[in-house]
Amino acid sequence: MPNNADHDARNALVSRLFEDSARANRATLAATNHVIVAAADRVIACVDADHKILSCGNGGSAGDAQHFSSELINRFERERRALAAIALTTESSTLTAIANDYDYDRLFSRQIEALGRQGDVLLAISTSGNSANVVAAVHSAHAQGMSVIALTGKDGGALAALLSDSDIELRAAADTTARIQEMHLLFIHCICRLIEDHLLGTG
Ligand SMILES: O=C(CO)[C@@H](O)[C@H](O)[C@H](O)[C@H](O)COP(=O)(O)O
Numbered sequence: 083m084p085n086n087a088d089h090d091a092r093n094a095l096v097s098r099l100f101e102d103s104a105r106a107n108r109a110t111l112a113a114t115n116h117v118i119v120a121a122a123d124r125v126i127a128c129v130d131a132d133h134k135i136l137s138c139g140n141g142g143s144a145g146d147a148q149h150f151s152s153e154l155i156n157r158f159e160r161e162r163r164a165l166a167a168i169a170l171t172t173e174s175s176t177l178t179a180i181a182n183d184y185d186y187d188r189l190f191s192r193q194i195e196a197l198g199r200q201g202d203v204l205l206a207i208s209t210s211g212n213s214a215n216v217v218a219a220v221h222s223a224h225a226q227g228m229s230v231i232a233l234t235g236k237d238g239g240a241l242a243a244l245l246s247d248s249d250i251e252l253r254a255a256a257d258t259t260a261r262i263q264e265m266h267l268l269f270i271h272c273i274c275r276l277i278e279d280h281l282l283g284t285g
């Protein structure tokens with residue numbers, strides 16, 4: 083069992099983490115408020131035209147990619163029609179075959195070659211902006227005529243540099259992976275809320 087001094091130190095650490103997250107939250111809102119709305123509008127145009135959203139990322143960002151697709155396919159907060167979305171992080175046979183036969187860097191890009199169509203949107207998630215398989219996914223999305231919404235952090239990394247003028251970058255104003263991921267989930271929930279308001283009216 084931790085002693086009292088340890089207990090106080092751990093309480094202080096948790097307070098600091100909450101404070102860091104709140105600071106990141108405020109700074110990210112200031113930097114991205116209108117970009118979040120633009121990203122939601124891009125997804126709305128995609129679903130209104132019966133196109134689909136593909137999503138990808140590694141580690142915690144793989145979880146975020148799945149979190150987003152589940153909220154589109156199932157629902158977020160309100161009853162509405164099902165929306166077409168595929169997380170490219172879930173099919174173990176496909177994932178292991180691509181990594182084994184080609185390269186881990188092609189994990190997502192190969193699936194986009196198979197599934198991506200003009201008018202679809204790729205949600206590309208990387209806290210560093212430097213995951214090679216996410217970078218390759220963006221190249222592949224461009225080749226398929228898709229547009230990209232990139233969730234990034236830090237300085238945006240390689241991802242930010244390769245986005246086209248019609249793509250959208252939502253960059254969390256934070257430097258640590260965990261804080262950036264917390265902002266990414268808030269981006270996702272804001273977009274889901276704006277989609278449901280569009281489909282159902284603000285209620
Ligand atoms: O969730 C975490 C850390 O919070 C990790 O699993 C993290 O997602 C992994 O290290 C990823 O490989 C990091 O990739 P990226 O965000 O830089 O693209």
Ligand SMILES: [Zn+2]
Nearest residue numbers: 149153270271
């Ligand atoms: Zn959620």
